[in-house]
């Protein structure tokens with residue numbers, strides 16, 4: 001079956017179903033089921049994130065899910081940001097609870113009262129923890145699996161306490177590096193932007209966001225990193241004793257990535273035949289399809305087993321089902337298996353195998369003795385190819401605009417705008433005249449030239465887009 005990607009929304013829904021990633025038929029809106037195959041992708045992807053966080057001194061933890069009402073309401077800006085989105089538990093059985101309990105929309109107000117108990121003096125800092133949990137947000141925009149869940153079933157949140165602003169800023173950079181490595185591994189291209197004042201995380205001093213451009217030209221925020229300053233440590237009365245004996249409020253940073261990571265990976269690389277996955281995150285990396293005829297069946301199956309043994313260390317399936325090879329090809333293509341190995345009587349005769357890559361469908365005949373090495377290098381080639389392809393496709397959707405009129409002409413195109421700006425005030429002015437949202441300024445790319453709005457000297461590149 002062919003699924004054209006031109007209608008992205010339809011394609012996305014279909015691919016999740018056909019590849020058996022998510023079943024969205026559960027009867028609570030915004031709550032979805034991870035199917036076993038999808039769950040394996042999830043595990044591989046989030047284990048990568050775990051490894052990167054562990055390597056940089058973040059420790060995995062697990063906090064409770066329920067928040068007493070008064071505790072959630074403590075930080076006023078934070079509350080305002082989330083009050084429309086909170087699910088409440090009001091009863092325990094038939095008994096009405098004295099204090100309503102919120103299902104976490106995020107865990108600042110759960111974790112920070114505990115930080116108050118854990119942080120005593122400078123030797124306790126930095127304190128860097130993270131958890132991978134489900135959170136709940138009563139989303140009112142159109143829900144869709146992994147992109148906008150009401151039960152965000154996969155939510156990695158890191159929360160870090162630092163002695164001073166300098167250390168907090170260093171952590172913001174460390175996370176930027178960790179996240180960049182993560183997106184690089186997933187071959188997902190990103191733009192790193194600083195969100196404007198009016199669009200930062202509720203309670204944050206500022207927010208850095210990783211946005212990716214989806215195939216339909218809309219941006220998806222796939223990670224955020226917030227410098228919360230001392231606001232939350234003041235609210236939750238977290239202090240530490242400095243070397244000189246004085247007590248000080250520490251700085252806090254927090255950093256989130258959700259199942260959107262998987263949505264982005266699928267959206268960028270998948271095609272009309274199904275998933276295409278970077279080999280590192282493919283639950284099955286190689287499928288062996290024996291081409292059997294009655295008279296040679298035994299011999300071919302024996303060879304196929306041998307080939308499987310030769311590929312130890314990879315995640316390999318030998319598909320010995322009673323189906324036609326064509327059916328098997330189709331089945332494994334939908335699941336994004338990076339390499340297919342075909343082995344038939346003629347290959348045995350010639351002491352060779354046929355390797356077929358999922359991304360380009362290219363076939364390669366290699367001597368059996370060179371198969372392992374060929375597979376290894378093909379995996380790298382596939383990763384490089386899909387990464388460059390995704391980067392190129394993203395770049396092609398980013399239009400540099402020199403005037404508001406030019407921006408207006410692009411309003412119905414699936415593009416993202418990049419414009420020189422001097423300030424957030426000018427960005428706001430531009431946003432007010434357009435059907436695009438201001439997403440922020442690029443953090444690693446200063447601009448020169450003139451501001452698109454006021455024609456004074458520009459300092460930044462601003463990004464404007466339609467957004468998920």
Ligand code: A5A
Nearest residue numbers: 106146147148149221222223224254255256258
């Ligand atoms: N405590 C901080 C880390 C926090 O909650 N930040 S956040 O609100 O920005 O969420 C982190 C990330 O979760 C977002 O950048 C976004 O990529 C993802 N996210 C937010 N709402 C989501 C939803 N309804 N479904 C899936 N992912 C979501």
